[in-house]
Amino acid sequence: MTGKAITLLAAAMLPVAAQSYRAPRADGGHPDLNGIWQSLSEANYDIEAHNAKAAMAVRPGPYGPVPAGAVLALGAVGSVPPGMGVVEGGDLPYRPEALAQRKKNQENWLTSDPEIKCYLPGVPRATYMPYPLRIFQNGTQIFIAYEYAGAVRNIYLKDPGPAPVDSWMGQSVGRWEGETLVVDVTGLTDQTWFDRAGNFHSDAMKVTERYTRTSPDVISYEATIDDPKTFTRTWKMSMPLYRRQEKNAQLMDFKCAEFVEELLYGAWRKNPLSR
Amino acid sequence: MTRAGELIVVACAAVIPLAAHHAFGGEFDPYRPVLLKGKVVRVEWVNPHTWIHVEVVKPDGSKEEWMVEGGSPNSLLRRGVTRDSLPVGTEVVVDGYQARDHTLLRANGRNVTLTDGRKLFLGSSGPGEGPPPDAAPLDKAKTP
Amino acid sequence: MSHGWTRIHTDILALAIAAPMWAQAPLSQTKPYAPPRMADGHPDLQGTYDLATLTPLERASGAKAVLTKEEAARLEAMAALVRARGDQAISGERQAPPKGGDGSTGPAGGVGGYNTGWLDPGSAYTIVDGQKRSSLIVDPPDGRVPPYTPEARKRLAALAARPTSDAQESNDPGLETAPGAYDDPERRPLGERCLLGFGSTSGPPALPDYFYNNLHQIVQTHDSVMILTEMVHDARVVRMNAAHLPGKIRMWMGDSVGHWEGDSLVVDTTNFTDKTRFRGSTENLHVIERFTRVGPNALLYRFTVEDPATWDRPWTGEFTWPATNSHIYEYACHEANYALGDILRGARLREKEAQQK
Numbered sequence: 136m137t138g139k140a141i142t143l144l145a146a147a148m149l150p151v152a153a154q155s156y157r158a159p160r161a162d163g164g165h166p167d168l169n170g171i172w173q174s175l176s177e178a179n180y181d182i183e184a185h186n187a188k189a190a191m192a193v194r195p196g197p198y199g200p201v202p203a204g205a206v207l208a209l210g211a212v213g214s215v216p217p218g219m220g221v222v223e224g225g226d227l228p229y230r231p232e233a234l235a236q237r238k239k240n241q242e243n244w245l246t247s248d249p250e251i252k253c254y255l256p257g258v259p260r261a262t263y264m265p266y267p268l269r270i271f272q273n274g275t276q277i278f279i280a281y282e283y284a285g286a287v288r289n290i291y292l293k294d295p296g297p298a299p300v301d302s303w304m305g306q307s308v309g310r311w312e313g314e315t316l317v318v319d320v321t322g323l324t325d326q327t328w329f330d331r332a333g334n335f336h337s338d339a340m341k342v343t344e345r346y347t348r349t350s351p352d353v354i355s356y357e358a359t360i361d362d363p364k365t366f367t368r369t370w371k372m373s374m375p376l377y378r379r380q381e382k383n384a385q386l387m388d389f390k391c392a393e394f395v396e397e398l399l400y401g402a403w404r405k406n407p408l409s410r
Numbered sequence: 411m412t413r414a415g416e417l418i419v420v421a422c423a424a425v426i427p428l429a430a431h432h433a434f435g436g437e438f439d440p441y442r443p444v445l446l447k448g449k450v451v452r453v454e455w456v457n458p459h460t461w462i463h464v465e466v467v468k469p470d471g472s473k474e475e476w477m478v479e480g481g482s483p484n485s486l487l488r489r490g491v492t493r494d495s496l497p498v499g500t501e502v503v504v505d506g507y508q509a510r511d512h513t514l515l516r517a518n519g520r521n522v523t524l525t526d527g528r529k530l531f532l533g534s535s536g537p538g539e540g541p542p543p544d545a546a547p548l549d550k551a552k553t554p
Numbered sequence: 555m556s557h558g559w560t561r562i563h564t565d566i567l568a569l570a571i572a573a574p575m576w577a578q579a580p581l582s583q584t585k586p587y588a589p590p591r592m593a594d595g596h597p598d599l600q601g602t603y604d605l606a607t608l609t610p611l612e613r614a615s616g617a618k619a620v621l622t623k624e625e626a627a628r629l630e631a632m633a634a635l636v637r638a639r640g641d642q643a644i645s646g647e648r649q650a651p652p653k654g655g656d657g658s659t660g661p662a663g664g665v666g667g668y669n670t671g672w673l674d675p676g677s678a679y680t681i682v683d684g685q686k687r688s689s690l691i692v693d694p695p696d697g698r699v700p701p702y703t704p705e706a707r708k709r710l711a712a713l714a715a716r717p718t719s720d721a722q723e724s725n726d727p728g729l730e731t732a733p734g735a736y737d738d739p740e741r742r743p744l745g746e747r748c749l750l751g752f753g754s755t756s757g758p759p760a761l762p763d764y765f766y767n768n769l770h771q772i773v774q775t776h777d778s779v780m781i782l783t784e785m786v787h788d789a790r791v792v793r794m795n796a797a798h799l800p801g802k803i804r805m806w807m808g809d810s811v812g813h814w815e816g817d818s819l820v821v822d823t824t825n826f827t828d829k830t831r832f833r834g835s836t837e838n839l840h841v842i843e844r845f846t847r848v849g850p851n852a853l854l855y856r857f858t859v860e861d862p863a864t865w866d867r868p869w870t871g872e873f874t875w876p877a878t879n880s881h882i883y884e885y886a887c888h889e890a891n892y893a894l895g896d897i898l899r900g901a902r903l904r905e906k907e908a909q910q911k
Contacts (some may be wrong), residue, residue, distance in 0.1 A: 162592065169776075178662050205642055217686060228846065249889075252889075253888065254888070255886055255889060257848075258611050269791065271775050271778065272775065273592065273593075273775060273782050274593070275600065276600060276773045278771075278773045278780060280780065280789040280791065283789060285786075285787060285789065286787070287782060287789045289771065289782070291881065293865055295494075298688070299487045299492035299493065299883075300483065300487065300492065300493045301493070302884035302886065303884060303886050305885060326889075380458065385793065386791060387803070387805070388804075388805045390749060390806060392747070392748055392749060392887075393747070395738070396739045396747070399895070400739045400894065400895060403898035403899050403901075404737065404738045404739075404898075405901075406737070407733070407904070409882075415579075415824065418909065430748050432743075432745060432752065433661055433663050433728065433730065434661060434665050434667050435662075435664050435728010435729055436661040436663065436726060436728065436729060436897045436900070436901070437893050437896050437897045437900065438663070438665040438728070439665075439900070440654055440655030440663075440664040440665055440724075440727045440728055440771055441653055441654060441655075442653075443650040443651045443652065443653050445650035449659075454890065455715025456869075456886065456889070456890035457785075457885045457886055457887050458671075458745075458748065458885075458887050458890075458891060459890075459892070459893060459894065461890075467619055473903020477892075479668065479892075479893070480668050480672055480851075481668050481765070482765075482766055482767055482783065482785075483670025483883075484673065484766065484767050484882075484883045484885060485672065485673065485674035485767065486672070486765045487883050488880045488881065488883070491606050503646055503648070504648070505648060505650055505665065506651070506665065507651065507655075507665040507666070509896050509900060509905060510896070510899075510901070511790065511896050511899040511900040512900075512901050512903070513899075514896065514899075515904070516892075516896065518665050518666065518667065518668060519668045520651060520656070520666035520669075521644060521648070521666075521669060522668070522669060523643065523646060525645060525646045526643070526646045527643040527644045527645050527646040527647075528643045528670070529640075529642070529669050529671055530671070531643060531669065531671035531672060532559065532671045532672045532676075533637045533638075533640060533641050533673065534637065534641060535555060550861070
């Protein structure tokens, strides 16, 4: 083999990381993930590739589905934008009975999607809700706060052992692999969804996240889903997280639990409003 | 405990300040006392209140599933309690009051015990309920 | 029963606490301590802290600011006694509790709440400057919240339909008597709605909860200090050396900005919503906090509260935040808030049945 060919071959085999951006170091000597970040994807609507739709809750119309009565008044505000999907390799590898459950989820979206009740979004959905998140990092602690519903995650840097009970945001244990923060999330309840399209999981799910700075204002985010009760194999999603660069960027109050009180409790007011 | 000792304990309870917390009296009905004897069929380790589901067999043989309200699980978790600490099938005795919405089989867990009267969850670490290995209490009284 | 209990209560307290003497407690002089430092040179305030304490916010009228070692020991022993008593086994052959309520007062509402084993209320009085404090409040010197302004009194009377107390109704123990107390979810305390913790867990000011879940976690970065309150998973972000948000932006925990004064972190919070209403205050509530590390395992936390529309003067409190190795667990609240729905449905059922009588 000629020298040139060897060089070309070697270049082709170089891992991408070796040619990529090197982030400034945070206290503790690891890449600095501090800041306010946000996904620009349409993943919260549907993590799979999808066309635009009239609404998330539809009913049969004379020429195809039309918005369900309960969401009709929202008009285009209630429609679903298209997305190229964030699931690597295309469609989700559901087990057959799980696929049937997803269909049921979609048909009962209004009463079943936990986002409607402002329930905590879980992992990984919290990452790609269309609202900012903030990472706090130094030599001894990593913590993520989400604007949506005030969700929070402490990332343990020392494994505390198995989670004693399940929780909405799970138990996160982090470690560094070179330039990547790897977070293992366990102890998740089965009550969160991946998106508004009924994609769901069981309480056996384990999530492995990978956060890698790829440029001054981008984190590459990957989440590997391991849930043998629901899927036939593990699968992965990936998307960039963009730095919110506005001078006044910050997490604001989005305590939506207050906003769903009429929905959840309005029927039991002393003088209920008309439903 | 002597009568005087009991009175001291009752009086002591008044010394401990209690912020205006969730008012149980609005949720449960003092005129509907209950005594439940049955086995645990499910535990919801959730906030703001743990709910212990107890299956009671009525005299006519039919079964009722009651939900018994407990406290926040978090303090228990810090003392080493886990989802395995109250196994399904455990026989329990509950006294309390039914929910004011008495269409529901729900009651407060005024006292939740095993059949021999031992309380389910103790304030101090009971046998088998040790704190997690790294929960060594630091000296709270220490200031220079 | 209740009559005798009240009498004995007074006797025991008289024994336990020395004859009331009005005494002025000096504001704390933090003893110099060289704290470990972050990379940017500022003190490292980080850690997980357990704010549980027996010390109430306010002192009993006329009580001293500082408990003697003996008084504190006696009271702490009494608390331990109540705890141990609560752990004792009872009869497995017991009967249902009495119809009409079991005589329990306060939040227990006549139905007895639940077993004390669920609680983690603190076992000791807070120590500041080597003193066992009888109240968090140190100024005014009587250790009590200053009086409401006349304006506040009027405002709060008008809000009486939105109670936060649990006054008992004589013919139905445990029910709040304020009109409309159960009419709507918005009438219920913020803690019951899972919007903020009971009392003022996150605040600011961050106060102890006398039931449980007093853990807080502090994470420091170059431009922020994040204070996590376990109940209800509230992350308050203090923006360092920043200006307050525009007046139009209001937050449940207000907007916190911080700066360092020597080795103390000073946090200034404004921009509260008009729904937070800490102790009946308005959206003009202003809270100043100071965090100072006073030892390897403790922070001194001092807070000043002011709202000229509510109190005729600012008031200040302080207590120690001891570090803990325990973990904060998720307090998800809203997601399984059976209680709120049960309370509202129960009130509607009661009204319906009263009508049918």
